[in-house]
Amino acid sequence: MKVLIAGSAGQLGRALQATAPANVTVIAPPEVDFDICDPEAVARVVATAAPTLVINAAAYTAVDKAESETAAAQRVNVNAVGVLASAARNAGAGFVHVSTDFIFDGTAHLPYPPDALPNPLGVYGRTKLEGEEAARDLHGNPLIVRTAWVYAAKGANFVATMLRLMRERSELGVVADQIGTPTHVPTLARTIWTLAQGGHTGTFHATDAGVASWYDFAVAIHEEALALGLLTTPVTVKPIRTSDYPTPARRPAYSVLDKSATWALTGIPNHWRVELRACLQELARG
Incomplete structure (x- = not known):
């Protein structure tokens, strides 16, 4: 399998390379050579790479800035997704797109299944939802x-x-009424590889446990x-x-995702606290 990664320098892009x-x-061109907002550049890179799979690990993730930088969020989270999805389809390649819990409004009291009705609260969530729609419309059979x-x-x-x-400080106040699940990037990367290699398409949820x-x-x-x-x-x-x-930006008060369908295929990952310890141990080792 030959896999082209967009956003190779980001957290997820690096983890996908490390866990491949x-x-x-893996083909992981730098952003300077693979501008996902440039249809001609994307077409050129995809044609040269001739991948069997394209993974979009790039995104505009500045949730608060998105409220004022709407055009930038739209360009990366929607338009570029369409460009990548179209290029993958034209090359006969599969397409993987990564989305977010922010497509939900947080009013649920049970974990959101993949087919739950989306209702984003802000620009970031809306553009990520529109990116999902672009992936489906312009590729036809993506893995989201x-x-x-x-x-x-x-x-x-x-x-x-x-x-x-x-x-820097002796005291911190941290929000206690927003509930979700931390996700160590290697967990997400391994889940993507397992689903992609299994030939799965459609929409799946992936976080650590807990x-x-x-x-x-x-x-x-x-x-x-x-x-x-530390x-x-x-x-x-x-x-x-x-x-x-x-x-x-408003944030969902409850955004726990239902991973049962994913875990049936990939196995249950570690609890988030175990993965946090692993991350901090990596930092401590330098």
């Missing part, structure tokens, strides 16, 4: 994998932000980082309400 199965040849609360040892993410703030609030996640980061020596001084982590921390 032995029988996969929705995930949530993604982090890795490298890159800009919640874990990196918390570690920085915990080194449930947490952002506050729970932050407390776990604090405890694990202290144990590993933090030398304890700080106070206080639970706050969403209303205490206003942001430009």
Whole structure:
């Protein structure tokens, strides 16, 4: 299998390269050579690579900035997806697109199954939903994998932000009334490879196991980082309400995804706290 990865320099792009199965040849051109917003560049790269599968690991993920940078979010999360999907279809290749829990409004009280009715609250969620629709319309038979609360040892993410703030401050307030599931990027990458190699198409959900609030996640980061020596001084982590921390974009209060169909094919991954420890151990090793 020859696989072309868009967004190869991002958290997921790097993890896909690191976890690629032995029988996969990965083609991961840098962004300067593979501008997914440029139809001619995409057509040229796809024609040269002649992949059997194209994975879109690129996205505009600045949730709050998307409220004011709507055109940029639309360009990357919708238009570019259509360009990639069309190029993959024209090359006779499969197409994998990664989406998000933010397509849901968070009013549910049970995990969202893949066929749940979407209702995004902001520009980021809306553009990611429209990106899913573009993938289906312009490829015809894509694999769409929705995930949530993604982090890795490298890159800009919640874990990196918390570690920085915990080194700078003696007290932090973290939202406790938004519930979801943290996802260590290697889990997502391995799930994508398993589904893709199995020839699966349609919509699947993928996160680590378990449930947490952002506050729970932050407390776990604090405890694990202290144990590993990544933090030398304890700080106070206080639970706050969403209303205490206003942001430009509204966020779903409950965005736990139902992974039962995915896990039936891939097996149940580690609990999110186990994966968090693994991530922080990687950081501690340098």
